[in-house]
Amino acid sequence: MKIAVVGTGYVGLVTGTCLAETGNQVICVDINEQKVKKMQNGQLPIYEPGLELLFHRNINQGRLQFTSTLVDAIAEASIIFLALPTPPGGDGAADLSYVLGAAKDIAKLITDYKVIVTKSTVPVGTADKITAVLTEHTNAEFAVVSNPEFLREGVAVDDFMKPDRIVVGTLDERARKLMAELYGPYVRQGNPIIFMDQRSSELTKYAANSFLATKISFMNEIANLCELVDADVDMVRRGIGADDRIGRRFLFSGIGYGGSCFPKDVQALAKSAHDYSYDFKILNAVMDVNYIQKTVLVEKVKKYYKGDPKGKKFAIWGLAFKPETDDIREAPALYIIEELLAAGATITAFDPEAMNNVKGVFGGKIAYAENQYEALNDADALLILTEWSVFRTPDFDMVEKLLKAKVIFDGRNLYDLQKMIDCGYYYNSIGRKLIN
Incomplete structure (x- = not known):
């Protein structure tokens, strides 16, 4: 397939490189011309184990290209991934200006059926907003698909190449078939591609990260209590982690979670709930605990x-x-x-x-x-x-x-x-x- 990836941050670059690794023709586009020139010259802009080998191999074999011109990226692409930043605004809500701006630019360029895929982490209802922007600015056929990423920095290449599940949000049958074909090589061992509606897919990403952040904050609270009662959090962790209803992962205590996902995703989900007049008490407590920790x-x-x-x-x-x-x-x-x-x-x-x-x-x-x-x-x-x-x-x-x-x-x-x-x-x- 011919694929375009808009945005070359952690998610976009890993996505584009790993899609090229299974034989697709991928063009990644970024407005930062200096960054694009470096990538065209084989310079990897981020550190991610295992990515450099695939990056150079697919550039050398002509399957992975980079451009700063959007029209070059999407001209022949059947699937266009949006992997753009969605930073938190002052009120905690995800800033969709990059995503919606790209959608508007794409709408003015497409002339035939395209599948527009949101890889960025976006609030519930974003696919509807993208659809509205595209409808306003193009008469071409299109489908907007939600396809959240579940990549862990440090093992992102393995997570993409060997996913435990792939979530795809679409009710468009043509888009569903294209996405199933695209991801077929990554689920040959039987892990599922889970199809659902767009809003459920968008919420799945936030729910997953918020639940993991909750586990971390819970264990940090247990650790703080352990110090007061003269218990050992490592022993507690082993004791509860052996329960398969709880699991062993994300039970290590420490100095709080950080990174590009958990902080902003927990904040954004809490803000989305607030917008619907729902007080998500657990998430507010999770953020408070993490700030202190x-x-x-x-x-x-x-x-x-x-x-x-x-x-x-x-x-x-x-x-x-x-x-x-x-x-x-x-x-x-x-x-x-x-x-x-x-x-x-x-x-x-x-x-x-x-x-x-x-x-x-x-x-x-x-x-x-x-x-x-x-x-x-x-x-x-x-x-x-x-x-x-x-x-x-x-x-x-x-x-x-x-x-x-x-x-x-x-x-x-x-x-x-x-x-x-x-x-x-x-x-x-x-x-x-x-x-x-």
């Missing part, structure tokens, strides 16, 4: 230094909102750094992939290390904010030599408590026994 480690630091960390130097391991990505959107690390700087502390940070993005936020307000151990030089304590694999088994002898004091605040519960006791560290983690 992002700085719980700062409170632990302040308590250790008797309320005044001014003049202290902290080493930070991890800046991305999760491992295996360079994405720092809504990353807890950003909130923690802001709080520590405001308290008069200094910071040296290291992250395997996200430091360039953080430099764009903080510039010279913090220092950046070449590796994890360099960040420890002359630091009063170490804060662990992202659970990168490289941080899981450090050389504790080296850590001890470089730190001023054997003090670790672990926001991701990476280390065994007995190990920390044996090594003689002050070790303060989330929802577990304080090692002092």
